[in-house]
Amino acid sequence: MSATQRDTAIVWLRRDLRLRGNPALAHACSQHQRVVVVFILDAAGEGDRSPGAASLAWLHRSLQALDADLRQRHSALILRRGDSHAQLQRLIDDCQATAVYWNRRYEPAVRERDAAIKQWLSDIPGLQVQSFNASLWWEPWEISTGQGKPYRVFTPMWKNMLENWRAPRPEALPQPFPALTDAPASLTLDELALRPQQRGEPAWDDGFFHARQTAPYTLWQPGEQGAWQRLREFGDGALHDYKARRDVPASAGTSMLSPHLAWGEISTPQLVSELCPDGQPPADAMINSFVRELAWREFSWHLLYHFPHLPEQPLQPKFTDFPWREDDSALQRWQRGETGIPIVDAGMRQLWQHGWMHNRVRMLVASFLTKNLLLPWQAGERWFWDTLVDADLANNSQGWQWTAGCGADAAPYFRVFNPVTQGQRFDPDGDYVRCFVPALARLPKQYIHAPWSASADTLRQAGIEPGRDYPMPMVDLQRSRERALQAWQQIR
DNA sequence: TTTTGAGTTGTTCGA
DNA sequence: GTCGAACAACTCAAA
Numbered sequence: 348m349s350a351t352q353r354d355t356a357i358v359w360l361r362r363d364l365r366l367r368g369n370p371a372l373a374h375a376c377s378q379h380q381r382v383v384v385v386f387i388l389d390a391a392g393e394g395d396r397s398p399g400a401a402s403l404a405w406l407h408r409s410l411q412a413l414d415a416d417l418r419q420r421h422s423a424l425i426l427r428r429g430d431s432h433a434q435l436q437r438l439i440d441d442c443q444a445t446a447v448y449w450n451r452r453y454e455p456a457v458r459e460r461d462a463a464i465k466q467w468l469s470d471i472p473g474l475q476v477q478s479f480n481a482s483l484w485w486e487p488w489e490i491s492t493g494q495g496k497p498y499r500v501f502t503p504m505w506k507n508m509l510e511n512w513r514a515p516r517p518e519a520l521p522q523p524f525p526a527l528t529d530a531p532a533s534l535t536l537d538e539l540a541l542r543p544q545q546r547g548e549p550a551w552d553d554g555f556f557h558a559r560q561t562a563p564y565t566l567w568q569p570g571e572q573g574a575w576q577r578l579r580e581f582g583d584g585a586l587h588d589y590k591a592r593r594d595v596p597a598s599a600g601t602s603m604l605s606p607h608l609a610w611g612e613i614s615t616p617q618l619v620s621e622l623c624p625d626g627q628p629p630a631d632a633m634i635n636s637f638v639r640e641l642a643w644r645e646f647s648w649h650l651l652y653h654f655p656h657l658p659e660q661p662l663q664p665k666f667t668d669f670p671w672r673e674d675d676s677a678l679q680r681w682q683r684g685e686t687g688i689p690i691v692d693a694g695m696r697q698l699w700q701h702g703w704m705h706n707r708v709r710m711l712v713a714s715f716l717t718k719n720l721l722l723p724w725q726a727g728e729r730w731f732w733d734t735l736v737d738a739d740l741a742n743n744s745q746g747w748q749w750t751a752g753c754g755a756d757a758a759p760y761f762r763v764f765n766p767v768t769q770g771q772r773f774d775p776d777g778d779y780v781r782c783f784v785p786a787l788a789r790l791p792k793q794y795i796h797a798p799w800s801a802s803a804d805t806l807r808q809a810g811i812e813p814g815r816d817y818p819m820p821m822v823d824l825q826r827s828r829e830r831a832l833q834a835w836q837q838i839r
Numbered sequence: 840t841t842t843t844g845a846g847t848t849g850t851t852c853g854a
Numbered sequence: 855g856t857c858g859a860a861c862a863a864c865t866c867a868a869a
Contacts, residue, residue, distance in 0.1 A: 492867060500846065500866055594848080643847085663865090710848065749847085761861050762849050769849090828850085832861095839863075 355381040355442050356475075359435065359449040360424075361457075363481045363611035364409050365571040366416055366524075368517030370479035371448040376521030383442050383531060384417060385425040386410060387434045388539050394456025396658070396740055399733035400543065401702040402609070404552035405569050407541035409610050412570025414536070421526035425533040432464045441531040445474060450481035450611075453648055454740050455655035484508075484515060484615045484645050487652035497653040499662075499755045501646050508642055514626035515616030555702045555736060567606065567703075567736070574607035578621065589633045596694075596705035597778035602637065605737035606703070608644070615641050647745035650755055658744040659725065661753035665838050669753070671723040680821055681716055682730055684784075687820035689796050690770040691715045693783035700783070702736035707773055713750035714764035719827040721834060724751035752835070760835045763828050770796035786816045 356379035358372050364386075366372060375382045390397035398406060414424040427434040435447060447468055452461065461478070468476045480486055490507060491497055498504035537545055544550050556567055568576060581602045585592055592600025607613045618641060622634050629635045651657045661667060680686055684695035694708035704712070709731075716727045728747040732738045748754025752762070774780060777795030781788045787795060789809040794801035798811065799820060806813060813819055 493869090494867075496867090498867085502846065503867055639847090707848075714849095755866095756846070758846090759849080759861080760863085761851095764848090765850060768851095 354379050355383060355444045356446040356448060357435070357438055357442070357444045358382060358384045359431075359447060360384060360386050360413075361449065361452055361611075362609070363450040363614075364413050365574070365612050365614075366413075366420075367520045367571065368481070368614055368617045369450065370481050370518055371450045371477075373518035373521055374477070374479065375446065375448050376525055379446060380525065381442075381527070382422070382525045383425060383438070383444065383527065384422065385427060385434075385438060386413075387431050388426070388428045388541075389431040389434070392431045392457070392460045393454070396454060396456060396732075399735070399738050401552070401555070401734050401736045402738045403541040404543065404555060404702070405567075405606055405610065405736040407536065407539070408556065408569035409612060410536055410539075410541075412572065412612075416571060417527075420524035422524060423527055423530055423533070425531055426536060426539060428534060428539060431460065432467060435464065435468065438531060439468075439471070439474065442529070447474065447476050449478055451478045453483075453487065453652050455651070482611055482614050482616075483648060484513065484619055484641070485649075487649040490649070497649060498646065499650075501643065501756060504646055504649075505639060505642050508645075509628050512626075512628050514623065515620045517614070517617045517620050552702070554700045567701075569606070569610075569612070571612045574604065574613035577602070577604055577607060578613065578618070582622075586637060587633055590636045593636075594707050594773050596708050597774055597776075597782065601706060603703070605739070605742075609737045609739040615644060644739075644742055646755075647739075647741040650745055651741035657748070658728065658740055661751070662748055662755050663753045666751075666753035669838050670721075670834050672721045674720070674722060677720050677821065678716075678722055678726055680818075681712070681720065681722070681727075685818050685821075686715065687799075687818040688715065688766045688824075689777075689780045689784055689787055689798065690766050690774060693780045696783040698731075698734050702734065704735070705779075707769075708779075709746065710750055711764050711766050711769055713747060715766055717747075717751040718763045718831040719822050719824065721827070721831060724748060724753070761832065763831055765824060765828070767796045767824065784817070786811060 356375035358375045363369055372384070410424060417424050427438065438444065439447065452458065465476055465478065468474060485508065490504065492503065540546050543552055567573070581604070585600045588600065592598050604613065608615070619638060622638060623629050629638055654662060681695065684692040684699065686692055690708065691712050694704050694712045697708070698704040713724070713727055716722050717724050724747040728743055731743055745754060749756055749758065752758045752760065770780065777792045780795050787798060790798060790801065790811065791805065794805060798806065798813070798817060811817055
């Protein structure tokens with residue numbers, strides 16, 4: 348086809364909200380004169396996994412940033428809402444498009460929807476339709492065990508990845524970027540009603556982005572530029588002590604790139620390319636341990652691809668009969684951070700205030716819910732899905748299954764985290780607890796993770812009346828641990 | 840086909 | 855306080 352003024356490509360962005368390292372966009376810009384970048388809000392198209400409230404609050408700002416980046420290049424982001432196929436069809440007509448490109452997603456419901464859309468669009472004469480890989484280092488079908496089966500254990504997969512090292516080559520920013528003339532109709536960002544205020548709710552997301560940010564955590568900056576800024580800060584600082592510091596929730600020693608990754612403002616291939624520029628496995632131990640975490644993300648996505656029931660059903664079938672309890676009021680106490688276990692409550696309150704929780708604490712609160720309270724991991728997974736700005740179907744499901752012990756790894760049955768011991772080990776001065784549970788701020792550090800062990804005198808001096816200022820523990824840690832081990836015996 | 844080695848992130852107890 | 859052993863059995867992956 349000759350390149351005429353009407354030679355228009357549509358780039359359908361979803362969870363790849365960036366201009367750099369974006370294969371669909373790069374292809375469109377190199378092959379077509381006019382490029383229309385569209386985002387379609389299609390809740391129904393995601394099955395019962397449309398983004399949660401916290402994710403939507405992030406999405407609002409990410410789309411805002413993307414539009415600003417495009418406008419700087421004399422283009423713009425076109426916004427639509429509704430059924431993806433219907434909207435694409437309309438947009439194709441609106442701008443006489445000759446091509447539609449997008450980057451692949453791997454969530455079960457989305458895969459099904461996208462396959463149908465690809466089929467329908469491919470039947471339109473003269474329309475090119477192509478999908479690309481923008482998010483994964485390895486496609487799920489590109490790596491397997493010697494038997495040709497998908498990996499169900501991380502370490503052998505990581506060994507395979509190291510032995511067959513793949514150096515990603517992310518696409519450069521299209522230069523010059525094609526200006527958008529005769530822009531098709533677009534909704535305004537406010538019309539998508541992604542922020543709570545626009546749905547008539549209180550502005551509960553303020554704490555995510557402006558007010559009450561609590562040290563040592565800094566402001567989120569959604570969008571591609573924010574992602575690279577975060578990477579620079581991490582690369583200049585915490586990365587060099589990553590192995591030890593990543594476990595200390597009070598020190599912000601993790602990359603905090605997860606929401607940027609979840610929305611594709613930056614991608615694993617880009618990160619690997621930045622961190623391993625010589626095209627070899629990292630020689631540096633710190634970089635190695637961080638890249639290994641990125642490989643875990645790959646592992647999770649591969650698992651979701653090969654086992655699409657991962658978000659709902661335990662990977663190990665014997666757990667179908669596990670005697671989970673049903674207790675809505677206990678679930679609610681956990682959700683609100685009122686369990687009476689300081690580090691658990693600190694984590695749940697951090698989640699509520701910031702839309703994010705430190706990784707180590709995620710394990711602790713998940714272990715507490717599934718082992719000490721014996722509540723189903725699916726209930727925790729759903730809460731995280733709604734409250735995390737980095738909610739990611741594969742990582743969230745995989746992580747919860749791992750903690751519950753029904754997932755893909757050799758979790759010994761006896762691994763039940765003790766939140767007091769863990770608090771003492773990873774938050775020795777209690778800074779993290781003090782930060783998110785201010786009622787305990789004046790308690791000396793030897794009691795901060797177990798206020799019930801402090802004398803009445805000590806509590807009084809710290810200004811704490813148990814049950815009024817801070818709840819009594821909702822379960823006995825020792826007894827609930829034993830109950831969990833007994834429950835495990837039942838399905839052995 | 841069979842065998843062998845190994846498996847992210849832990850806790851508790853007793854010396 | 856520190857340290858090593860016990861805590862089950864199973865599944866996965868590779869030889």
